[in-house]
Amino acid sequence: MIRVLLAEDQALVRGALVSLLSLEEDIEVVAEAGRGDEVLAWARAAAPDIALLDIGLPGIDGLEVAAQLRDALPAVRVVMLTTFNRPGYLRRAMEAGAAGFLLKDAPAAELARAIRAAVAGHRVVDPGLAAAALSQGENPLTAREREVLEQARRHGTVAELAAALHLSPGTTRNHLSTIMQKLDAHSRIEAIRVAEERGWL
Numbered sequence: 792m793i794r795v796l797l798a799e800d801q802a803l804v805r806g807a808l809v810s811l812l813s814l815e816e817d818i819e820v821v822a823e824a825g826r827g828d829e830v831l832a833w834a835r836a837a838a839p840d841i842a843l844l845d846i847g848l849p850g851i852d853g854l855e856v857a858a859q860l861r862d863a864l865p866a867v868r869v870v871m872l873t874t875f876n877r878p879g880y881l882r883r884a885m886e887a888g889a890a891g892f893l894l895k896d897a898p899a900a901e902l903a904r905a906i907r908a909a910v911a912g913h914r915v916v917d918p919g920l921a922a923a924a925l926s927q928g929e930n931p932l933t934a935r936e937r938e939v940l941e942q943a944r945r946h947g948t949v950a951e952l953a954a955a956l957h958l959s960p961g962t963t964r965n966h967l968s969t970i971m972q973k974l975d976a977h978s979r980i981e982a983i984r985v986a987e988e989r990g991w992l
Contacts, residue, residue, distance in 0.1 A: 792817060792818070792819045793817055793818045793819070793840050793841060793906060793907065793910050794819055794821045794837070794838065794839045794840045794841070795812060795818060795819065795820045795821065795839055795840070795841050795842075795843060795906065796820075796821065796822040796823075796824070796830065796833055796834055796837055796839035796841070796842045796843070796867075797809060797812075797820055797822070797823050797824070797842075797843045798823075798824040798825075798826075798827065798829075798830045798833075798842065798843065798844045798845060798848055798853065798856065799823075799824075799825070799843075799845045799848075799872070800825050800826065800845060800847065800848050800849055801845075802825065804895070805823060805825070808820075808843070808902075809823065811899040811902070812902070812903065812906075814899075815903045817907070818903060818906060821837045821838075821839055822834070822836070822837035822839060824848075825849075826848060826849050826850040826851075827844075827848035827849065827850040827851030827852055827853060827855065827856045828850030828851045829850070830842065830844070830848075830851075830856045830859070830860070831856070831859050831860065831863060831864075834860060834863075834864055834867055835863075835864070839867055840867070840868065840910050841867065841868045841869070841870060841890075841906055841909055841910055842856075842857075842860055842867050842868070842869050842870070843870050843872055843906075844856055844857060844869060844870070844871050844872065844889075845871075845872050845873065846871055846872070846873040846880060846884075847873070847874075853871055853872075853873075854871070854880070854883050854884060854887050855887070857869045857871065857884060857887035857888055857889050858887040858888060860888070861887060861888030865888075868890045868891075868909045868910055869887075869888060869889045869890055869891075869909075870889065870890060870891035870892070870893060870905055870906065870909050870915065871884045871889050871891065871892045871893070872893055872894075872895050873892075873893075873894060873895060874894065874895045874896070880892070880990035881916065881990070882929070882930065882990075883930075883990065883991075890909040890912075890913070890914055890915065891905050891908070891909045891914060891915035891916060892915070892916050892917060893905055893915065893916075893917050894917050897917065930989075930991040931973040931974070932970065932973060932974075932986065932991055935966070936966060936969065936970050936973075937986075937991065937992060938956070939952070939956060939963070939966045939967065939970065940970055940982060940983055940986055940992055941992060942955050942956055943967070943979050943982075943983060944983055944992075949963055949964055949967075967979055967982075970982050974986060
């Protein structure tokens with residue numbers, strides 16, 4: 792049996808996925824988590840072969856959870872699930888060690904095939920998403936610039952943002968200006984929107 796840990800914050804979706812996977816003779820869901828910060832403990836307790844992770848988990852997002860599993864339990868294969876067709880997420884998932892990346896609207900049979908392939912050591916990626924990721928190119932933002940933009944979602948003024956980042960207001964403005972140039976955005980809000988749409992944030 793292939794032992795699966797499923798992390799999905801929407802109980803209805805989680806229940807539907809468990810029901811679908813239980814129809815497969817060789818797949819068993821051995822643990823369920825509704826939050827990202829619960830996954831590592833569940834994985835240690837349940838010893839799954841594979842973790843199916845939603846990207847938009849509360850607590851810690853699925854991409855960070857994938858990196859945690861890679862570092863703490865490298866034998867656990869990870870397949871990311873998302874409703875968002877954002878190529879940047881695919882790149883970030885692969886950087887975090889994920890073996891697969893599927894959209895949630897994929898047929899149930901495709902999910903089961905992806906689980907079997909990932910456990911067998913193969914990479915499984917939604918073909919449309921893979922093509923989009925290749926055509927879009929690399930994320931132009933540095934890790935520091937991503938951090939600045941992430942904090943900019945939470946803090947309204949430059950002074951608040953600078954304080955949160957432990958930077959001077961001038962340095963913070965310089966980072967924001969560079970980010971907007973790279974993303975061809977006319978404002979901080981537009982830069983955040985562009986980065987989110989492309990899965991870079």
